[in-house]
Amino acid sequence: MSNIEADPAELACGDRPDAADPERPAVEVLTPREVPLGGPRAMRVRRTLPQRSRSLIGAWCFADHYGPEDVAMDVAPHPHTGLQTVSWLFAGEVEHRDSMGTHAIVRPGELNLMTGGHGICHSEVSTAATKTLHGVQLWVALPERHRHTARDFQHYVPSVNRIEGAEIRVFLGSLAGRTSPIPTFTPLLGAELVLNPDAHMSLGVDPGFEHGVLVDSGEVTVAGTAVRAAELGYVGTGLRSLTLSNRGATPARFLLLGGTPFDEEILMWWNFVGRTHEEIAAFREAWQAESDQFGSVTGYTGTPRRLPAPELPAVRIKPRHNPGR
Template identity: 65%
Template sequence: MSNAENDVVALLGGAPVEGGRPDGAPGVDVLSAREVPLGGPRAMRVRRTLPQRQRTLIGAWCFVDHYGPHQVAVSGGMNMPPHPHTGLQTVSWLFSGELEHRDTLGTHALIRPGEMNLMTGGHGIAHSEVSTPDTAVLHGVQLWVALPEEHRRAARDFQHYVPEPVRVDGAEIRVFLGSLAGRTSPARTFTPLLGAEIVIEPHGVLTLAVEPAFEHGLLVDGGDIRMADTVLRPAELGYVPRGADTLTLVNEADAPARAVLIGGPPFEEEIVMWWNFVGRSHEDIVRAREGWEASSDRFGVIEDFPGGPLPAPALPNAVIAPRRNPPAR
């Protein structure tokens, strides 16, 4: 997935305003989504909760897009031509519909509900994602993970994993990255991470043992879920700082509630993030953009895609500054 937004946050620099309770007491920070077009002003709309001024990363998670349910006959679905990535891993996870993925490794794969596609674009990769003709309703999330300095030039890679659901306290959990509820994903990442879909029965109460060294984020897809003393509504992302060894989630609704739980230890490195590139400096971004526009071998070519690649937007007339999280609580 391509980030089509003209991102002002990256240009401003400086520390974002810390969210949460004004007295500084422990609690849940609520990150609200903003709606942006995916790939152009007439493209499918998505709800973006990360990054934003209030918070840049949760662990190494640096990007959270949430979309649908879209009636494809109305929205046109997803049609992302080949576009580049550097310095990150992409995580594709669907609730409904189907996407066709192609990349410059030669991968040709489908993304289906309950199946994770994990792509590594360290030094450089390109991919495309397009709704399949049989998809009537498209609904899911696209997540990005920043790679640490040691691995941010890692080789291209693609992994596919189908987690088995596990039942816990009236909830169904699918762990696609890391470990939770006695399940561990075999997918390879470059920092410790957690990623899981959680569906809680009506008025259910779910208590999960979690890693206290992790900070966590809960993206609510459907229903109202209370975490600690805060009710999170659909499309909101609740942030919990490190230190908690359990999370209790309460479904306040009369229907099942669904959410995606992410987490990881605080990512201490500053990143520069613009369009589809994650680097450490403005110069990193300039070089990546120049390479993409010049069709360099850094990104490769998708030979069998029926159409041309997505051109990079113009660089801003300013130095792209590093993003910073608020001080750890």
């Protein structure tokens, strides 16, 4: 999915919080901000990453939660660089086409991972049968040594791991005895969990990872702290287990994201991840000039035939860092 804000900010994001800082709570609750995307979708999303108090969780650098909505999606071909997009749906279907020639249907409970690297473009259109769209769009920043990697697209359907009081689908990394076969450029975890009412569990996690619990529905207690729907609960490194509870009367659904702290500074603007303002400007210029850097999408029949890039900010944006860096 594209970030089609009318006036996207340029964001300089660094990692890395001091997990041992006694002034920081064990769980930091990040409140989403509503972002009107405008454009052909006219959707509003709830964005928890990036924001001023936290830019990344591992290499996860962007998280939009949307729906359930009866608004159709029709996003014309648009570019990406320096990142991977993770599309994860709870309801509805989206037709994906990209400049590799991929034609895929994104369905609930199925991972679609697209690697932008040096440059890719893609379109997204909800299917005619879709009446409600509901899901999460995530981006993963590529590290310096891999950020110009070749385009790629991976599809994976994780099996459901049913344990007492919960269902787990691991789409990236390893959790609760299940491992995704999809390779990543930095150590990552991505999983959907559904906790039954009154369920309580303790999950073994990698102590070298920081984690985020992005709640879709219900309310989840994370290490003793309540995290409500659309909020993201952040937990720093050093934990070998993570306690999760659902004290509500209905099932609670959430994503568990994790990764080793990302030790590079990145610059994000529109749909690009780069390292400098000049590089972002060059990406924009290449897209506007219809450069071969991004290729082209065949089979998209909507209008416009490709999304134009917004104007760059008039001033350079100062770097922003996570707390403690």
